[in-house]
Amino acid sequence: MVRIAEARKMRSLGSSYACLEFLSYQSLQRCLVSGTAKGKSKIKGSQPLKRSKVTTNKGTGSGDSNQKEGGPRKKSEFDELVDECLALTSPIRFLKHKEKAREAEREKMGLKSKGSDYAGLAKKYSRVLMRKHRARQAAESAFLRCKKEAIEALPEGLKAAALVPNLTPFPAN
Known part of the structure; x- marks a missing residue:
């Protein structure tokens, strides 16, 4: 919509040089080209690279790791199902x-x-x-x-x- 209005303005200006100047200015304003990819910042030499960090919970070190204050941890239903599926034996094949x-x-x-x-x-x-x-x-x-x-x-x-x-x-x- 805006481009159509700009094109009508250009017709009214009459000179092709002014029209070209205006279009080049508009394209520079809209299509600024940076030295890096979109959304990336320039990395300076002294800065460390940003990486996703996986946080781990470190235990207190006292007592058994499987046991907490309430006794042994009960497995969830999903964990039991996964263990059961992993422990299954393959079915016996019919052989000639x-x-x-x-x-x-x-x-x-x-x-x-x-x-x-x-x-x-x-x-x-x-x-x-x-x-x-x-x-x-x-x-x-x-x-x-x-x-x-x-x-x-x-x-x-x-x-x-x-x-x-x-x-x-x-x-x-």
Whole structure:
């Protein structure tokens, strides 16, 4: 409404230069640009930053913290409900025969999936596989060391026959 009235005044002024001067003055008055964001004050170097502070009630230090003069504090209904919800066990899932066998195998390996997420299970399974791999490598290296010692103990005639490589694979289990 005010702008329309100002525009009518400008028409009456006639000169475009006066009109421009008036409009620039009006925009400066209304649209003042400050160096900081709206609502923020400039921070001086010596002033500490303002942060929201969380107040804590400090006890007197005497007596048990759970007990006051009237005896033990009674939990509110909401607190009891929250504790009850947190203590609930997860419902038992219906598992098919195949899934039951898989769960039994996981438990045998030490992978209990109760309450674990998939990433946690994957990490545990990876650890189990690495443990098995290390055990297999240790068994294989012990076997090869024993074989080498046994060959060294043989007489010369049998040693040549024993050095022929055995190409049967190492047993998986």
